[in-house]
Amino acid sequence: MSKYFPFLAVTTIFSLAVKSLYVKYSIMEQINIAGFLTEISFLTLPILMISFLKGRVSILFLFLLNAIVSILSMTAIMYFDYYHAIFTYQSLREMNQVFTIRDSVFALFRIEYLLLFIDLIAFVLWKDLKRRIDTSNLNVSKKLACFIAVPAALFIALGIMNASNTLSEVNKYDTLGLVGYQFVSAASDLNAKWRDDKIINAETLQKRKVSPTINDIRFHAAGKDKNVIIVQLESVQNFLVDLKIGDCEVTPNLNSFLREAQYFPNFYTQVGKGNTSDAEFITNTSINALGETSMSAAIKWKKVPSLPRMLKHSGYHTATFHANDVKFWSRDALYRSLGFDEFYDKKYFGSDDLISYGVSDELLYKKSIRKLSNYKQAGKKFYAHIIALSSHFPYELPESKKRLTIDLPGKYKDSAVGSYIKSVSYADYAFGTFVESLKKAGLYEDSLIAVYGDHQGLQTENEKDRKLVEELLQKPYHPVLDHLNVPLIVKIPSEADGKIVKTVGGLVDIYPTIANILGLNLKDEVVFGTDLLNSKDNLIGIRFYAPTGTYINQYYAFSPGKTKDTGQKTLLANRSVSPAHTKSINELEQILDLLKLSDDYVRSLK
Known part of the structure; x- marks a missing residue:
C-alpha cells in the first residue's frame, strides 16, 4: 500500500469544496466559514476511507462520490429556487414525477449548472492524464491524511451540536452543509419513527389550542x-x-x-x-x-x-x-x-x-x-x-x-x-x-x-x-x-x-x-x-416554504433566529422589524407544540 494519499483524492476534496462554496453562496448569498469547514469535513472523511482502497476501485468510488455530490448540488439549487427550502433525501420518493413536471424543471434549469460536472471529465480521462502529469510532488502522506481526520471529526461534532440548537432548516444547512444536512435529517426521521404513538383526541387538542372565540356564534x-x-x-x-x-x-x-x-x-x-x-x-x-x-x-x-x-x-x-x-x-x-x-x-x-x-x-x-x-x-x-x-x-x-x-x-x-x-x-x-x-x-x-x-x-x-x-x-x-x-x-x-x-x-x-x-x-x-x-x-404555523418556527398572529409574523430562543417580528400593520421578546418566544413554543401534536396525530392514524 502506498504511503501517500493519492493526488486524485486531493483534487476531489478541492473540487467538492469549490462546489459546496458555489451551492452555499447560491442559497445563502454569503459564506459561513465554520459551516463551510463542517461541510468539507463531512466530505473529507469518506474520501479518506475510499483512498485506502486499491487502484481502480478507489477511482471508481471517488468518481461515484463526486457525481452524486454534483447531482445533489444542482438539485439543491433548483429545489431552493422553487421551494425556498433545503433539498433532503426524502424528496427522492417523488423522483418518478420529474417527467410529469418536466416543464417546471426546465424552467428552473440554468446552463451554468453544467459547470458542476466539468471535473468529472478528468475521471474519465484519468488514465491518459496520469501519464502526462507528474503527481509525485502533489501527494499527501498517509500520516498527515489520517491526522486531518481528527479535526474533521471535531468539526462534524461541533456542527451537529450547533444544528441541534436551531429550528430553521436553512440555518441547519448553513451549519452542516448539504451532505451533513442529509445525515441529520435521516437521524431525526428515525427518531420520530421510534417514538411511541400517542393518543390524541379532541379534548387533548382543545386544551392546547390558543384561539379564543366570540361568545355569540x-x-x-x-x-x-x-x-x-x-x-x-x-x-x-x-x-x-x-x-x-x-x-x-x-x-x-x-x-x-x-x-x-x-x-x-x-x-x-x-x-x-x-x-x-x-x-x-x-x-x-x-x-x-x-x-x-x-x-x-x-x-x-x-x-x-x-x-x-x-x-x-x-x-x-x-x-x-x-x-x-x-x-x-x-x-x-x-x-x-x-x-x-x-x-x-x-x-x-x-x-x-x-x-x-x-x-x-x-x-x-x-x-x-x-x-x-x-x-x-x-x-x-x-x-x-x-x-x-x-x-x-x-x-x-x-x-x-x-x-x-x-x-x-x-x-x-x-x-x-x-x-x-x-x-x-x-x-x-x-x-x-x-x-x-x-x-x-x-x-x-x-x-x-x-x-x-x-x-x-x-x-x-x-x-x-x-x-x-x-x-x-x-x-x-x-x-x-x-x-x-x-x-x-x-x-x-x-x-x-x-x-x-x-x-x-x-x-x-x-x-x-x-x-x-x-x-x-x-x-x-x-x-x-x-x-x-x-x-x-x-395563531398559525408555517413550515417548509418558511423555516420551521415561522408563525403569524393578529399583529406580527415571527421568523426564528439561529438559536431556539431568538428571532424577529415583522408587524403586519407597517412591516417594521424588531427582535423577539418573551411573549413571541412563548408563542413560538406553543406553535411548535401544536405542529408536533399534529405530526404525532398523523403517525397515530390507523
Whole structure:
C-alpha cells in the first residue's frame, strides 16, 4: 500500500469544496466559514476511507462520490429556487414525477449548472492524464491524511451540536452543509419513527389550542343542508386580488364575487412538499402538513377523519375534480383516505384544450358543472372540491388564452411577473365562467361556495422581476406576508352583503369555518384549525416554504433566529422589524407544540 494519499483524492476534496462554496453562496448569498469547514469535513472523511482502497476501485468510488455530490448540488439549487427550502433525501420518493413536471424543471434549469460536472471529465480521462502529469510532488502522506481526520471529526461534532440548537432548516444547512444536512435529517426521521404513538383526541387538542372565540356564534348553520362547492385556485396569491394595473383589474371576477362574500385578506398557505395535494389534504382535514413528506404519501392507506366523511354522515354525496392523472402525487390513495365517494380526473376531463398539467380551467369548470347538475337533478345534496390548474408554474398560456387576460404595459414583457399575472388573470376569467354557469344551473344561490389559493406562485429571481413586484405592492416583497399570502373568499347562502374579515388564518382554518356555516358539530373531531368567522385572535404555523418556527398572529409574523430562543417580528400593520421578546418566544413554543401534536396525530392514524 502506498504511503501517500493519492493526488486524485486531493483534487476531489478541492473540487467538492469549490462546489459546496458555489451551492452555499447560491442559497445563502454569503459564506459561513465554520459551516463551510463542517461541510468539507463531512466530505473529507469518506474520501479518506475510499483512498485506502486499491487502484481502480478507489477511482471508481471517488468518481461515484463526486457525481452524486454534483447531482445533489444542482438539485439543491433548483429545489431552493422553487421551494425556498433545503433539498433532503426524502424528496427522492417523488423522483418518478420529474417527467410529469418536466416543464417546471426546465424552467428552473440554468446552463451554468453544467459547470458542476466539468471535473468529472478528468475521471474519465484519468488514465491518459496520469501519464502526462507528474503527481509525485502533489501527494499527501498517509500520516498527515489520517491526522486531518481528527479535526474533521471535531468539526462534524461541533456542527451537529450547533444544528441541534436551531429550528430553521436553512440555518441547519448553513451549519452542516448539504451532505451533513442529509445525515441529520435521516437521524431525526428515525427518531420520530421510534417514538411511541400517542393518543390524541379532541379534548387533548382543545386544551392546547390558543384561539379564543366570540361568545355569540355568528353564521352558525346559515348554510345548513346547502350544497358545498370549494374551488382551489392554483398558485393564486392575494396581492393580485382587487389590484388594478393601469385602469384594468387583474381579477375582476374574484373582485365581484368577494363583494357578496366573506373575504379573508390575512390568509396564508401552509402547504409542505406536496404543494397542491397538501392544500387539498389540509383543507379537508384541518391537519398541518408534515413539511418534507407529502401528505398523500404520509397518510396512504390510512383512514383520516375529514370534511368529506363528516358530510357523508349528513347525507351528502362527495366528489373531487382534478384534471391531471389521479396517480400524480398518489391522489388515488389520498382521496380514498379522505373518504370521497368518487373522483374525476384526466380520464373524465380528456386531453382537449390543454394548459399546463390538464385541460383548461374553462373546460374543467364546464365538465364539472355537468356532474353537479346531475347531482341536483337526482335530488342529491353534494360536496364538490374542484382543483383548478391552468395558473401552474411556469405560467405559459397559449396565445388563444392570452387574449382573454389583462393587457399589460410593455415593461412586463418577457418577465416572470408578467407571465404570472397573465396566468392568474386567465384563472380569474375561467372562474367567472364558472360562476355564470352555476347561476344558469340554479346552483349559485343554493350553495355554500368557498374559493382559496392553494400556495404561492410568484418567482422573483432577478432584479427586473423584483422591481416590478415592488412597484405593484408599493413596498418590498416580504417572503412570508406577501409570498405566502393567498386569498380565501366564502359566500354564505342567503347573505348578499360582503364583508372583509381581518382575522389571520391559514388552510387549517377552512374546515372548521365551513363546518360552522353548515351547522356541523366538531366537538369530538381532532381539528387543528379555527372558525375564522368566530375568532377574536388566531395563531398559525408555517413550515417548509418558511423555516420551521415561522408563525403569524393578529399583529406580527415571527421568523426564528439561529438559536431556539431568538428571532424577529415583522408587524403586519407597517412591516417594521424588531427582535423577539418573551411573549413571541412563548408563542413560538406553543406553535411548535401544536405542529408536533399534529405530526404525532398523523403517525397515530390507523
